[in-house]
Amino acid sequence: MAGFRDRGVSAAGHLAVPHPAVTLVLEFGAGPLIVDAAGGRQHRGSLAAGLGFGPGAARVRGERFEAVQVRLSPLVARAVLGVSPADLEGTVAALDDVWGRPAAQIRERLGDASSWEQRFAVTDALLARRCRPGSSVDPEVAWAWHRILVARGRVRVDVLAADVGWSRKRLWSRFHAQVGLPPKRAAKLVRFDHAAHRLAAGEDAARVAADAGYADQSHLHRDVMAFTGATPATLAGAPWLAVDDTAWPQRWRRGQPTADRPTRRT
Template sequence: MRTFMHGAAVWDVACPRQPSQVAGLTMAGFRVRDLDALRMVPHPAVTLLLEFGPGAPVLDCAGGRQQRGSIVAGPGFGSGGAVRARGENVECVQVRLSPVIARAVLGASPADLDGAVVSLGDLWGREASRIREQLGEVPSWQGRFALTDALLARRYEVGARVDPEVAWAWHRIVRSRGMTRVDGLAAEVGWSRKRLWSRFRSQLGLPPKRAVRLVRFDHAAHRLVAGGSAAEVAAETGYADQSHLHRDVMTFTGATPATVADEPFLAVDDLAWPSRHGTTAWTSKATANGSRRRVPGSRPRTGRAG
């Protein structure tokens, strides 16, 4: 376990020594004595937060709504900067799921989350309480990661897969870092635009155009954290100009690029998610049903992954 220090934020962070059994699933462990109004910054993954410590995290959402304890949040959760996390003596395993595998793991489509957050207890019932107890009984972080991975891998094996065409379109968007022209995706998979848009939204939880914006924003936000100027980042990440970047950052976070560049939620990624620049938390090398990877630009066959 390593210590993350960023301004007033001091967190203990643990990472698994082994990759997950499931491509598109990554984890990190956090121990935070005093979590003080952390802005939740949207990213292109489904978030599963499994808490087990003496203190439960609290999410303050728009309209005064709160969520406590273990939660599930859809891709883009926190848009507008309206969600803050806080708590004392928080211990948790945070899981990031590619939207392509989220339906199988969760037993529900990310579309059911609608970019919001729900209690894990509401989704999994008593199983959520059992997981909390089991994590609390394991004495090491590597043991907790192994327990979590085994549980989620079992759920994935029996869960429903997304259409391979939908998975391919998602991977194309992610590999391009949000600089893919969405109008061409349907033609590339051999579907009508209406069919792809409908299936993409119902299975992954957001329409292709928003997926492109979210993936591009995430890449730009991390470039800002790495020290790039707004002008440089806008040019590198496909924005028309600096004003375009500013508008997108404000839409997703409710803050300026300069403020976002100093967000602990983003700055911790290099420590908590060291693989994000390789195989990221929201894509995978496999297609949705575990078959061999499709070569980008090839036309998939209906009903098959290859």
């Protein structure tokens, strides 16, 4: 999880970088958090977003908003959210619609907390209370997801299906229903995420493209544009990669957080 404070200094907002996780954004503070999503859709306030933060580019903006961002593995997201990640595919949903009244209560509790550590503790307790045992995914789906992560997206769906003893069609159906994306799209997202972190760490784009399995640097550029609407150079500095140590050096986590200098907890 990460904490953000935006004092309204950037009217254009900040790039919402797709990530292979289900995203919760718990907003509090004086002004609303606004998400400008693909297709001209707009969302205000706390939200839940499916794997990859939905299709196409999205930007987050606001004036004097504060927020705690949480990334959940799709394997546990249903147990915590009470809805399947597949129900969030391609959408940014209002947390009020997902949780009802508790969403307003968590906003109040976060606003009453006096430090980011207290807000993280409040969020930890909330997630623990909401977690429902037994809301698990098939072992075959969990194995396929972990295999995609370990391979950094460089794995064939037919190989995954053969390894778990399922047909390609059955793996596609079960994986999509329980993780929230088809396996091939999930693998593409994981590969993009790996490349994004290496770009954020300052590595050369041509080297990243070669090591991540892209045909060439142009292929990487097209993938980054498709996921974010931004160039690789712009992606490398996006603050919403801040949950990750690789993408956000320690020097930026000192002092009070802003949208350009968040604080984090793993």
